[in-house]
Amino acid sequence: MAPVPTAADFRAAGLRLPGPCEEWADDAGFIRGVVDRVGDKWTVLVIGTLGDGPRRYTDLQQAIPGISQRMLTLTLKHLTRDGLVERTAYPEVPPRVEYALTGLGQSLLSSVLALARWAYDHRDDIRTHRATFDRTNTA
Amino acid sequence: MAPVPTAADFRAAGLRLPGPCEEWADDAGFIRGVVDRVGDKWTVLVIGTLGDGPRRYTDLQQAIPGISQRMLTLTLKHLTRDGLVERTAYPEVPPRVEYALTGLGQSLLSSVLALARWAYDHRDDIRTHRATFDRTNTA
């Protein structure tokens, strides 16, 4: 499979972190904004769930254990606003609304999965480090 | 350069999202925890800055505009605990402490950069979508 690109890959592609991270905090602030969005409690779960195909509001709610109406609605609205998710309301009664990943959303899914894969691959390393750290620090 | 892997790549590699995202929220909760950590305000900046090489505490503080002592210390402690960052204290006076990315930390940097690259590549798409969405919604 295609390997997760290395930092060198990104530098080679002309995307690097400037000395002080002003570009991160600057033109970014935008990038930071995106990372924030991805990092918040539910976005990843919603995107991940929609990665399997379109879902209705209620389906999402029960596919994502623990999410509240408020947060689901809010997250979906944000994602829709950013063009990552497409909302389709069918003029029926009772109402039916489906959410699906846009092309943009699917491309983000890739990067998110890259992160998830990293976490998955290294979960034992992290757990081990935490254990040793905690033992060293609480003894 | 190596392209960002697609969702299909990950599925092919045997890493997929289970139907309901229980593995995300379950064995994960762990993955969620990692994503949370990455998503918080300063982690990305710290890792990005350390990606250029080891730095001292004070150097980090002024390389990352706006970070407070508290947050720098906290972020570094978390990263150290997870084994992403290595702390080296030199028994001198005045004290000198250096922080550096571990191998694990560098591998995470890759994924984080993947996300940053995504944000960078698609910033115009997102801005456009936001504009149209806001116009449609506030008019």
Added chain:
DNA sequence: CCGGATCCAACCCGATACTG
């Protein structure tokens, strides 16, 4: 069925002051 509106608790984070 889909979501908006409100209230309220919990936590996050910045500012400040202080220590080894």
Added chain:
DNA sequence: CAGTATCGGGTTGGATCCGG
């Protein structure tokens, strides 16, 4: 220099009730 301790505002997010 490299942190720790404490306080207080601001935001997040869950619960609940209500509307279309």
